[in-house]
Each structure stands twice: as C-alpha cells, then as structure tokens.
Amino acid sequence: MEIRKVAVLGAGTMGHGIAQVCASSGFQVALGDVSDVQLAKAVEKVRGSLEKLASKGRLQGEVADVLGRLSVSSSMDSVLDGADLVIEAVPEKMELKLELFRVASAKAPAHAIFATNTSSLSVTEIAADTGRAERVVGLHFFNPVPVMELLEIVRGLSTDDATIEAAVAFAKRIGKDPVVVKDWPGFATSRLGIILGCEAIRMVEQGVASPADIDKAMKLGYRHPMGPLELTDLVGLDVRLAIMEHLFAELGEQFRPPALLRQMVRAGKLGRKSGEGFYTY
Numbered sequence: 001m002e003i004r005k006v007a008v009l010g011a012g013t014m015g016h017g018i019a020q021v022c023a024s025s026g027f028q029v030a031l032g033d034v035s036d037v038q039l040a041k042a043v044e045k046v047r048g049s050l051e052k053l054a055s056k057g058r059l060q061g062e063v064a065d066v067l068g069r070l071s072v073s074s075s076m077d078s079v080l081d082g083a084d085l086v087i088e089a090v091p092e093k094m095e096l097k098l099e100l101f102r103v104a105s106a107k108a109p110a111h112a113i114f115a116t117n118t119s120s121l122s123v124t125e126i127a128a129d130t131g132r133a134e135r136v137v138g139l140h141f142f143n144p145v146p147v148m149e150l151l152e153i154v155r156g157l158s159t160d161d162a163t164i165e166a167a168v169a170f171a172k173r174i175g176k177d178p179v180v181v182k183d184w185p186g187f188a189t190s191r192l193g194i195i196l197g198c199e200a201i202r203m204v205e206q207g208v209a210s211p212a213d214i215d216k217a218m219k220l221g222y223r224h225p226m227g228p229l230e231l232t233d234l235v236g237l238d239v240r241l242a243i244m245e246h247l248f249a250e251l252g253e254q255f256r257p258p259a260l261l262r263q264m265v266r267a268g269k270l271g272r273k274s275g276e277g278f279y280t281y
C-alpha cells in the first residue's frame, strides 16, 4: 500500500518531531492535538529545527516546501481525513490511547494503518478494539526524532506481515534504521533503558554520587553518548515514571519507581520541558 498522507495525533515532544521527519521525507502530514497552544508551539519548533538543518546544509529541499506539506488542526475529522497512516503520540496512558483509536477507527479510511509511538504499553491491547488489529503496529521513535536513527517496529499479536513490510518501508523512506521486535513489555529498548535510569535515580537517592558524576561515569566508562539522568531529563520525568509504573506492574520489582522520581514529578520537576529535573536548564 502506498502511503501519501500521514496523520500524527499529539503535537508534544515526539509528535512534532515525527511530523517534521515525515514532511521532510515528502509525505503530506496533518498534525492534530487537543491544544491549539501546543499546535502553534509545534509549528514554531519544526520551523526552527528545519532552519537550523538548512543552515548546516542538511535539509533536502526548501524549508517552505516542507512546511507547505504540514498542516495542523485541533479537529480530528480534518486530521484523519484521507490518512493512509495514523501515528499516535499522546501521553503514555492506555485509556487515552484506546479512546483516541476508537475515534480514529470511525473517522480514518478503512485501509489506514494505525501506529502507536508508545514506549512500553501493549500494542496488542491498543489494537484489540480498533476493528483492524492486523493493521496496528508500534512505531517507537526516539527523542529527538529528526536526529535519532532507530525506529523500533513492534509487532502485536495480530499484526500481519503486510503491515510489518509497510512499516519497514516507511522507516527506510523517512531515513530511519528499523528493528522489528515482538510486543512484550518494554520491547527491546525501553526495558533496558528504563532499568538503567531507574538504578541511576536510586543511586542519587542513596547518595552514591552526584547526578553529574553518575552521568560522567557512564559516558566515560561505558561510552554512552548521554548519561542516564541527562536522558531522563530529556525524555521527561513524568514520561519515564509512567513507563516504570507499567513495567513494574508487568515485569516486577526491578522496575519499582524510586520515591525520589515520584517526588520530583509531584513538584513539577519534569526535566528539560519544565526547566528543571536532575539538572537546571
């Protein structure tokens, strides 16, 4: 199946980046969000990022052409109208994702593939109520989307081969390098990434070392490009807490969220997006 129009639902950290790479790769993109403020911010972020890429000679085509392929709206009808691929990037809450795909099932074309950018939730469960479970797949992008090469493609229990093939072709078309993994809590990436973040926060709680030194230890000792606490700030403490809660319920004790993380989220210290997390921005 040829994908021409991509609908991206949720214009936050991930949604605007996904919309940017899709529009840059020649797709028509409709970006939807419940918040007009978020949509306006998303367009400015995409414009800023495209201009930066263009100034470094790393953008194929003109900024105006890419922006010309991107439309934004808070009306689900117009966002989903004619979409061949619907990518959901709303907060990591099962109820929210189920409700969104319930609406999308009624409004998107029958042939459309539904993809979820969930970091940890069950793709099989998200698919079950859509009436097209064979055409539901996980497309797990990484932050920042225009920079990160990996696309983790998650095969739900009912996902068919044609959908996986379409997802792999789509990944290549947008310049990503895919891996296909089975739908299992935390997939391949989040399961390992979260456990490292979880332990790093426990080490801060226990006073083993400062956040800067824990990050430095992993960067210089293990050649990680970013430390686990810097990464937690980039991802968002609330996002990481939600993933930990889910993996704790599914996989057990090793994922129990540290009390310090809960406290920081309660205090609104969400990382880069709020100006403070393990570091101040």
Ligand SMILES: NC(=O)c1ccc[n+]([C@@H]2O[C@H](COP(=O)([O-])OP(=O)(O)OC[C@H]3O[C@@H](n4cnc5c(N)ncnc54)[C@H](O)[C@@H]3O)[C@@H](O)[C@H]2O)c1
Pocket (backbone or CB within 6 Å): 009, 010, 011, 012, 013, 014, 015, 032, 033, 034, 035, 038, 088, 089, 090, 091, 092, 093, 096, 100, 117, 118, 119, 120, 140, 141, 142, 143, 234, 235, 236, 239
């Ligand atoms: N932040 C990361 O680094 C990262 C990485 C990979 C995957 N993810 C996953 O991507 C998803 C989104 O995460 P994020 O960090 O972009 O979240 P975010 O909070 O930055 O953005 C979510 C957006 O969804 C919008 N939204 C909420 N309800 C909606 C609805 N019903 N319809 C349309 N829009 C709605 C919000 O207004 C917000 O703009 C989550 O499932 C998360 O686990 C996040």
